[in-house]
Amino acid sequence: MARTVSRRRAIAIFAAAAGLPLLRTARAADPATVWTGQALGAPATLILNHDDPVEAARLVELVVAEVSRLETVFSLSRDDSALAELNRVGAVTAPSPDLVALLESSQSFWELTNGAFDPSVQPLWSLFYRHFSAPDADPSGPTRAAVDLTLGRVGFDSVKFSRDRVVMRPRMALTLNGVAQGYITDRIVDLLRNAGVTSSLVDMGEDRAIGSRPDGTPWRIGLAESQGDDHPDQVLNIVDKAVATSSAAGFHFDAVGRFGHILDPRSGGTPAIYRRVSVVANDATTADALSTAFSLMDEANIRSIVRARRDLLVDIVGADGGHARFDSEA
Known part of the structure; x- marks a missing residue:
């Protein structure tokens, strides 16, 4: 039986105030406004440093409304979302500009990673989920024949899109879960910056800092294999950067944990090359997509992209x- 957990991404945000112990929920020095909720089914947190509590409350309302709007575009669990309609019908006309923008970004990451990042992997995800949801599921996973047949429905080069239309081959389906949370995080950062915010930590499934903490010290982001870990294996100091982490431990299709959710769109396998992969980038969309793709790539190819970017x-x-740590600035 498929085993779910609270969050696909495995990243922990930790306290930044001097003298505080590391905590799973981030807190900044008072008088920060802290909002918690969900974005695309993942826990979301906003830490907003603002001198005017009335204006801070107004901005939180705008953030909640924007997250809700973007869920109507990207959510796989909502029947009324643009993505759900695309997967049902195979085409949409007059698509949301956000959908087109994220497909454009996805294409660039698909090309950069030679197909390791591929939103058209959704049919494989469905295959594994259906297989392990059956009461008599073979613990060795779907048959090779079933995987090969499903791979015939995978391939981002078969997704065509423009401002006027998105269309894909019959029986294809997309998931933007490997990049949409980063995109939503970036849109919230844009909203807050346009409103004059200079100090905030935005976590809409992935994390991005606006500036530093009010006292000028960096935000501290703890890296861990699972959301439940109280003690990070690494802590990063972040100013005006985004962080995303992928880990196969975030979701397993099977009860014993042999088949993780990070599926290789090229082979149909579920390799467990790394316990976790964390990426720091200028924006959360990039960090999100590359943490997914790098989970399927060897260190030599990761280093090559890091050097080039x-x-x-x-x-x-x-x-x-x-x-291991690879830094393009090193």
Whole structure:
């Protein structure tokens, strides 16, 4: 039987105030306004430093409304979302500009990672979920024939899109769960910055800092394999950067944990190369997409992209527990 957990992403935000112990829920020095909720089914947190509590409350209302609007575009669990309609029908006309923008970003990440990042992997996810949801599921997973047949419905090059229309081959389906939370985080950052906010930590499934804490010290982001970990294996100091973490431990299709949710769109496998992959980037969309893709790539190819991009830090814990860090600025 498929085993679910509270969050696909495995990242913990920790206290930044001097003298406080590390906590799972972030808190900034008073008088911060702290909002918690959900974005695309993931726990979401906003820490907003603002001198005017009335204006801070208004901004929180705008954030909640924007998250709700974007869920009507990207959610797989809402029948009325634009993505759900695309998956049902195979095409949408006059698509949301946000959907087109995220498909454009997805194409660039698909090309950059030679297909390791591919939102059209959704049919494979459905195959594994259906298989392990059956009461008599074979613990060795779907048959090779079933995986190969499903791979025929995967391939982002078969998704065509413009401002006027999005269309894909019959029986294809997309998931934007590997990038949409980062996109939503970035849109909230834009909203707050346009309102004059200079100090905030935004977590809409992925994390991005606006500036530093009010006292000028960095925000502290703890990295861990699962959301339930109270003690991070690494802590990053972040100013005006985004952080995303992917871990196979975030969701397993099977009860014993052999088949993780990070599916390789090229082979149909569920490799467990790393315990976690964390990416620091200038924006959360990039950090989100690359943390997903890098989970399926060897260290040499990750290093190559990091060197070429010049704006990334990648922090990895291997399957054997070994730690590595690649920094394009090093």
